Amino acid sequence: MLRPRQSNQDNNAALASKPIKTGPRVYEEIRRMAMDYRFKPNERINEVALAARLNVSRSPIREALQRLVTEELITFQTNRGFFCRGFDVDEVVNLSDVRTVLEERSVRLAIQRATNEELAALVDWWTITMARADSFSSTELTARDEEFHIRIARLSGNPELARMLEGINTRIHFVRKIEVEKHRRLSTTYTEHSEIARAMVSRDADRAARLMHDHIAISVADAMSTVREGLARIYIDVGQI
Amino acid sequence: MLRPRQSNQDNNAALASKPIKTGPRVYEEIRRMAMDYRFKPNERINEVALAARLNVSRSPIREALQRLVTEELITFQTNRGFFCRGFDVDEVVNLSDVRTVLEERSVRLAIQRATNEELAALVDWWTITMARADSFSSTELTARDEEFHIRIARLSGNPELARMLEGINTRIHFVRKIEVEKHRRLSTTYTEHSEIARAMVSRDADRAARLMHDHIAISVADAMSTVREGLARIYIDVGQI
DNA sequence: GCCGTTTCTATTGTCGACAATTCGAATTTC
DNA sequence: GAAATTCGAATTGTCGACAATAGAAACGGC
Incomplete structure (x- = not known):
């Protein structure tokens, strides 16, 4: 008999029938x-x-x-x-600094290279997301926030740029999620994203870059308190083993 | 008897007595x-x-x-x-684009944060390197070139920025080495580095950033021919097994 | 009671074995 | 002759075993 390479009736319950390697x-x-x-x-x-x-x-x-x-x-x-890995403010601040320049480059390139259709699609998608915002969980909301930036990075036409931004995103994911939950409504983020997208549609690179810069700067501003909040969650939530 | 974890009398010859993990x-x-x-x-x-x-x-x-x-x-x-990994022009161009914005940020931060002593040391080190240039092999020359940029990145005080630049450096190492060998003298690189360093000493951020930008742009300009040259070497040199 | 040894235990580093998959060549079919 | 098929060899995926190392605990000297 063949050795069962992966006991498909896994841990406790059945999302079985998933032949994932x-x-x-x-x-x-x-x-x-x-x-x-x-x-x-x-x-x-x-x-x-x-x-x-x-x-x-x-x-x-x-x-x-x-x-x-x-x-x-x-x-x-x-x-x-x-x-x-550790969890400290410096790292978040440093990553955000790098992120800023990369995101600025990202919008600029996207404005240069994306088609009208692509930019329109970006605006539409974000408009729809905004409309549904209330029905999203914090996790979903965070994912949408991240996706907005990633979409722009993809439109830049520079895969390396996109990859690096994705790398940064995964590293700051935790604090970003905290931020989302802290404000919950996220209304500022919403309007900021909309403004950025609209600036892109009108091909105003300088404005878009500046908006992006400020957009990131805002969250860096209270990184300190966010990290503090994050530490609390890490050491308080013992919900998972 | 203990199993010899690593046959220290390696491949063919003896640089033995090296207890490296x-x-x-x-x-x-x-x-x-x-x-x-x-x-x-x-x-x-x-x-x-x-x-x-x-x-x-x-x-x-x-x-x-x-x-x-x-x-x-x-x-x-x-x-x-x-x-x-593959080896194509697009990748080199895209990486160089990212590299440009990161290096610009790097000099700017270094100018902001490095001490006079540190900047003076940079100039001195590069001056000495220039003087000895003729005695260096292409490999050593390439290493010095890379080190110049890395030193600035370190002076930026942002380890994340430095790490990303190092990552890019290892990926473009091969083409950079080709460039060095192609020009051999490297005189333009030399003077460009000197100028950048001097601009940093005089704390002229805009000038330093612009010089850095152009410095990288130059090598990107003929990335095409460099990559072609690189491909030739890869498929011609069968010196190693 | 505290610091340096020694012993013991837990954890990591590396290996060889074997199943599962992929690749390539020979063969067949149209 | 070209495309599809079949089968065997080569290669990868994962495992359990065991040595080497690090960490903790017990011990002893002061």
């Missing part, structure tokens, strides 16, 4: 955990425990972790193992 | 190979062959490769394995 699955799962700080900052990550938790051996775990190391979501020390 | 060593080694296109573009990388070549098992090989995947030096497809 375990390699990628494990990677995605750990990545998600790291993004959401399911590991405490600087916590040492026990490979065997994690392997048991995900019903696999240590090999795929280690490969996924190594990959996350270069994504800066995980830290690694030889002979000591893997650790969760 | 095999994990990091393997990673560095493969990384170097990828940077220099010792693998042909888009070539499939055979794990067992590579493992045999480096005298280790497949586990450390795979971990290193996974790590290089997020560095964009290696590509990966489930069930099909690892591949060398």
Whole structure:
């Protein structure tokens, strides 16, 4: 009889009948955990425990972790193992600074290269999103916020630029989510996004870039308090094992 | 008797007595190979062959490769394995575009935050390097070129910015080396670096940023021919197995 | 009671084995 | 002759085993 490569009747319940390769699955799962700080900052990550938790051996775990190391979501020390990344204000501020210049370049290129249809589609999509905003959970809202920026990055026609922004996004995902939940309504973000999109439609690069700059600066302004809030959540929510 | 974890009398000769951990060593080694296109573009990388070549098992090989995947030096497809990254003009151009905005930000921040001593040290170091230029091999020359930019990035006081620039540097290392060898004298690069450094000392941010911008633009200008030259080298030099 | 050793335990690093998949070549079919 | 098929060899995915290392605990000297 063949060895069951992946016990499809997994953990506790059945979203079975999903023939997802375990390699990628494990990677995605750990990545998600790291993004959401399911590991405490600087916590040492026990490979065997994690392997048991995900019903696999240590090999795929280690490969996924190594990959996350270069994504800066995980830290690694030889002979000591893997650790969760830290969580501090400086990092958020520094990332935001980089993000600012990349996003500015992003809008400028998008304005230069995107078609009228593409830009119109961006506006439409965001308008619809705004209209439905109340029906979205914080998680969904955060995802839409991130998607707005990613769409622009894609329109820039520079995949490398887009990839780097995505990398930054995954690293600041947690604080961004906190921000969304803190304000909840997000109305300022909404109007700011709309303004940016409209500036893009009218091909006003300078204005769009400036709006984008300010848009990011605002959230950096109270990064301190956001991080504080984030730390509280990390160490208070023990809802998940 | 203990199992010899690593046959220290390696491949063919003896740089033995080096108790370097095999994990990091393997990673560095493969990384170097990828940077220099010792693998042909888009070539499939055979794990067992590579493992045999480096005298280790497949586990450390795979971990290193996974790590290089997020560095964009290696590509990966489930069930099909690892591949060398491609080698085309678009990528170089796109990376250079990103690099430009990051380097501009880098000088600006460095001018803002670096001390007089630090900037003076930069000028001095580059002056000395220029003086010794003739005694350097192309490889050493390339390294100095890269180091100049990295030093500025460090002076920016933003480690994230520096890290991203380093990432870009490793990806364009090959073409940069070609450029260095193509011009050999490098005199323009030399004077350009000097000018940038001097502008930094006089805290002229706009000028420094503009110089940096042009400095990079120049090499992008004939990226096409450089890449062509690079392709030739990759497929002609069969010096290494 | 505190600091430096020593011993023991938990965890990581690497390996070889084997199943699952893919690749390539030979073969057949149209 | 070209395209599809089949089958065998090569390669990848994952596992469990065990040595080497680090970390904790017990011990002893002061």
